[in-house]
Amino acid sequence: MREIEDFTDDRLKAWCIHCGAAIADIKSNRDHVPTKSLLTRTLRERGAAYDIGAGDETDYLPQVIVCRRCNSSFSPDENYLLCVLHAVIAGSLYPDPAKHPEAATILRSNRHVVRSLKSGPDGQLLSFENSKPLALFPDTDKIRRVIVKNARGHAYHEIGEPLLEAPDHVGFIPLEHLSREQCDAFETAGTGAELSVWPEVGSRMMIELLDEEAMIGGWITVEPGRYRYSIDWSGAVTVKTVMWEYLATETRWER
Ligand SMILES: [Zn+2]
Numbered sequence: 723m724r725e726i727e728d729f730t731d732d733r734l735k736a737w738c739i740h741c742g743a744a745i746a747d748i749k750s751n752r753d754h755v756p757t758k759s760l761l762t763r764t765l766r767e768r769g770a771a772y773d774i775g776a777g778d779e780t781d782y783l784p785q786v787i788v789c790r791r792c793n794s795s796f797s798p799d800e801n802y803l804l805c806v807l808h809a810v811i812a813g814s815l816y817p818d819p820a821k822h823p824e825a826a827t828i829l830r831s832n833r834h835v836v837r838s839l840k841s842g843p844d845g846q847l848l849s850f851e852n853s854k855p856l857a858l859f860p861d862t863d864k865i866r867r868v869i870v871k872n873a874r875g876h877a878y879h880e881i882g883e884p885l886l887e888a889p890d891h892v893g894f895i896p897l898e899h900l901s902r903e904q905c906d907a908f909e910t911a912g913t914g915a916e917l918s919v920w921p922e923v924g925s926r927m928m929i930e931l932l933d934e935e936a937m938i939g940g941w942i943t944v945e946p947g948r949y950r951y952s953i954d955w956s957g958a959v960t961v962k963t964v965m966w967e968y969l970a971t972e973t974r975w976e977r
Contacts, residue, residue, distance in 0.1 A: 739886065745787060755784050755878075757800045759800060761783070765783070765948075766783075783944070784876075786878050788875075801835065803868045806858060877953060889974060891974040893972045897969070949966075958975060
């Protein structure tokens, strides 16, 4: 992605978007939205190069300033979601390292997550763990926390709006489970409908709208096949994401 300088009113940047703590009073650092581990290593390395002033100008990865405590508190859940995605895509909790090297490495180094994913909702171990399709019953609260964290970050990064309240709606479902109509509705991500509601003046989204390269189709692709998101701020603020072209998410704040 190309970095667009953010001219949002600095008053909006005074608080951590997750806990509301005043940034001036606490230790803070930059947090990647989306969660960096969801992207490929190649892209992460290019993003890191950009951050130190090297690399290509399109290698910027979106970041927001949050308090350090919030930043690190998300790590276990982010790691959990990463394991779930790897297991689902590889079709196993014990992927073949030859076929799925990255998944095999991640899942092997997160035995505690694999153990918890092996248990069914009734507390029983899944008996056919190597058969397909792989049935997982992940902890939806953990996944929801990561989705909301990223949605908040996207909204803040793009429209300069801190959404400190809990969202009114959080949904997620594998794309393939959506009906044709649901899928069409989901993919038709608004760029603000009739643009009746403008985002915070000076925000990145405002600048993108004024730019010829305004969000084509409403989706911003951070990495093809890995992560894309869209924001509709007409009325409610709705953030949609698609992770690994597998998991569709929708988070909404009514206003
Ligand atoms: Zn915080």
